[in-house]
Amino acid sequence: MQAEKFYTKKFRFYDKKTQNELIVVIPEVLDPNYGFYVWPCAPVLAQYVWFFREEIKGKHILELSAGTALPGIVAAKCNAASVTLSEHILTPNCLKHCVNCCANNGLENVSVIGITWGLFSPELLNLPPVDVILASDCFYDSKDFDDIFVTLSFIFEKNDKCEFWCTYQIRSTDKSIAYLLERWNFTCDHIPLESFEANGPSVAESNFPGNHTIEMLKISRKKT
């Protein structure tokens, strides 16, 4: 059997005012599974977490379908009270890779669990309290959109003040989550990328998102 070949990608988050910096190194594997490499949405969401790190401090964070977990790792480095990373239950190697990405950044206390969209697994039912849910590039196949909202709604039922921070790549004008937000009783703010220094083609010095169009969305329950 051939050994897995890792390629590492470096991300540098920098605060011009305080001159603070954070370097995260992510190992990537050439594999057809989507969870083994960083997607263009991830540095944008990670930059949002970095830019608003004071808000993350002391919060309980869940990253859904984390893959290489760049946003979750930044949250853990920015003093979140706890970070839980999740991946599809049926991709054990992806779950393992998530653990590996954390270990590469000196993080041993991040828990990695299996959560599959739309599935009421014991991991989802027993989820500890959550303040912020992160998700980078989960809305790419419209057949899954409803299932993702089933999972989100369940978490919001138990954590009504929770917020959902998500990055979305515009791949086709045929796809939209607007009608689902309405159906599932959510409200959504579009956050301008320039408001958190993510409007260039190379966020966190990564050459990502390049020329891809990414939206930063902040979603919460509609107030009744």
Ligand SMILES: C[S@@+](CC[C@H](N)C(=O)[O-])C[C@H]1O[C@@H](n2cnc3c(N)ncnc32)[C@H](O)[C@@H]1O
């Ligand atoms: C486009 S990748 C994004 C990965 C990572 N969040 C990023 O932005 O770099 C989509 C992720 O969704 C996960 N995924 C696919 N189907 C899933 C499902 N049914 N339930 C949960 N996660 C799923 C994949 O394993 C993969 O990590």
